[in-house]
Amino acid sequence: MTTQEILDGLKQAVIDGDEDSAASFAAQAIDAEIKPMDIIKGAINPAMDVVGQAFEDGDAYLPELILAGDAARAALDLIIPTISTDDLDGSVQGTVVIGTIYGDAHDIGKNIVSAILAAHGIKVVDLGINVSPKQYIEAAFAEDADVIAISSLITTSLPYHREVINNLVDRGERDKFFVVVGGGPVTAEWTTQIGADGYGRDARDAALVVTQLLEGLAEGNKAPLAAPILVGALEHG
Amino acid sequence: MKNKPDILEVLHRATTGEYCTQKEWDTKKIPLTISRILKEHGLAKTCDMENPVNMDMELADKFYAAGYQAALELGYLCTDTDRIIAVSQEELDDALKHAPSELTVGEGKDATVLKARTPSDPYPLKAATSLGITLSEDIYADMAYLIANEREVDILEAGSLTTIHGYEVLSGTPTETRMGYEHGVMHREARRKAGRPGMGGMGSISAITEYGQFGAYGTPGGFRNTDLALILFPSEMKVDYRTLHKVVHTLNMGGIMKCDSPGMIGGMPGPAEGAVISSIACALLSYAILHTHVGGGEIYDVRYLATVNREGLWALSMTNQALSRNTHTLVHNISNQVSGPGTENLLREIAAGVSIIAASGASLTTGPRSAGGKLNDFVTPLECRFLAEVAHAASPMELSKVNEVVKALLPKYEDSIKEPDLGVPFQKAYNMETLEPTPEWEAAYRKVKAECIELGIPLDA
Secondary structure: OOHHHHHHHHHHHHHHOOHHHHHHHHHHHHHOOOOHHHHHHHHHHHHHHHHHHHHHHOOOOHHHHHHHHHHHHHHHHHHHHHOOHHHOOOOOOOEEEEEEEOOOOOOHHHHHHHHHHHHOOOEEEEOOOOEOHHHHHHHHHHOOOOEEEEEOOOHHHHHHHHHHHHHHHHOOOHHHOEEEEEOOOOOHHHHHHHOOOEEEOOHHHHHHHHHHHHHHHHOOOOOOOOOOEEEOOOOOO | OOOOOOHHHHHHHHHHOOEOOHHHHHHHHHHHHHHHHHHHOOOOOOOOOOOOOOOOHHHHHHHHHHHHHHHHHHOEEEOOOOEEEOOOHHHHHHHHHHOOOEEEEOOHHHOEEEEOOOOOOOOOOEEEEOOOOEEOHHHHHHHHHHHHOOOOOOEEOOOEEOEEOOEEOOOOOHHHHHHHHHHHHHHHHHHHHOOOOOOEEEEOOOOOOHHHHHHHEOOOOOEOOOOEEEEEOOOOOEEOHHHHHHHHHHHHOOOEEEEEOOEEEOOOOOOHHHHHHHHHHHHHHHHHHOOOOEEOOOEEEOOOOEOOOHHHHHHHHHHHHHHHHHOOOEEEEEOOOOOOOOOHHHHHHHHHHHHHHHHOOOOEEEEOOHHHHOOOOOOOHHHHHHHHHHHHHHOOOOHHHHHHHHHHHHHHHHHHOOOOOOOOOHHHHEEOOOOEEOHHHHHHHHHHHHHHHHHOOOOOO
């Protein structure tokens, strides 16, 4: 099989949400000594762009997006360990622990963000729904995470966002993780008020915030930011 | 004939039903089953973007048959146990047979009677307002009173609270239990102050978990058992112990309940047609599994975070028509707006969504979702009044006429659905001294109302 055929096969496997096939093509690509970043840029990222655009256009739906994200993750699990520092070439690397905050069982937005981040080669640890502030922090330390991403659709769960940040501050470890927030009732004002590092109005915005934070991390930025990164915020009276 | 399962049998099935992980349910079971049923019934790509109101009753009946099949094939997933709560055809039929077709909400002369309706039924769609948009504690009492004081409004839901006596409410903790109680008492007081002590209520919208509901519903001075217990559960077709706690509590109180969860366009069931099937199935199962008195049929488009876009409106019309033509149940629905208070487009979005719900045969609507329901204090009594006026006036309208009205309204707002004008909060849309709408907001209301009358909604009748 030629290099192009392997990359095309991997791209299609991700688009189809076929984890086994994606892992198989990823293994073949590594055996064929294709550079890891060429695999990601030549197959995985374009595949997720195709699925993401189809979702925007109404030609694909949430299950396809989630399954494509899973397939991309299956391939990346094999590819990432082979990446050397020289390969990085300015690409975004990092680990994000993500979940829907305590008291809230809504997971659609969180799932979309997870899928998009995974497709960009970012390690995503999904903590699920109803995640307590303590669980976020414990998981962030256990995974050596860079970012804690908190999703909410319920207003009375918002105070738990602040609790995550206050808990980090009280432990003297606020500088260990960026904290990003998003979801229906979350606003730019709330993000600033609680001292979070980022906010995205929709899933794509949130993924963009995380990648910007990780890029900043590579350039030496540390948490907490003096002012949060706000993407997609709507103005109101 | 086998009866619908007793609630204890439902709880038993929640621990003994077929094992299925949430991932399997979300990414395989729901999408593959819905997609296959869509094809089997020849319903794929039937959404007509040019005509947001379905006028083909045979098609509505086909969607009902597909939704009924989906209900029997799927059941609900209990996410706390990863078990499927399924029902047999006999059990489902028994539940639908014995579901109420008439229900009194509230007490005495102030009560509202919900009745099963069919499309263009002259008996009016009843309006519960507003949705549970969060309100600052210092305006909650005024807001709830002002909404209850709008005589067109049938049932008071009002907003939700995030603080009590200045303390933040943390969902799932005892502060929520206390908040539920305080919310219930304030809600009752608002109805009394408006001179409608027997007015029906719905709540508690502030109760995110079962704790808030335990504090609010059935407690002395709080929501009565003649008020509707509000029980929302996650999409698609998922329940959890939180939901089931609320159901059991309502039954313990001898109360009445509205249980619902939307079919998500763009979500697990896929396109608008899939969301309609999912929504119908979800509504039917709520009578058999949750023992509800009022069922859902809601639609929400996850791509637009609204239901007032073309596909959302079409799906709303189809779901309501399918359920109202083929059952004698009390169908509830919501049209989810995105524009905010003080804007003309909020009123146009209300007119489009609610006229469809009314003429398509629903019994109860709740709303509005001003500013998408996302911003604190972004709701006013004026749009609640307008929603109720449209609900009542549009009920007997012919579907073809509603289609014309909606086709005229859509071009005025649809380009801004993704970037809506969020308007202003209550404190800026109303004069806080007189508690009346500002002249600008009142003028916008009069303008859009006149526009709707001109288009054919008999708001002047």
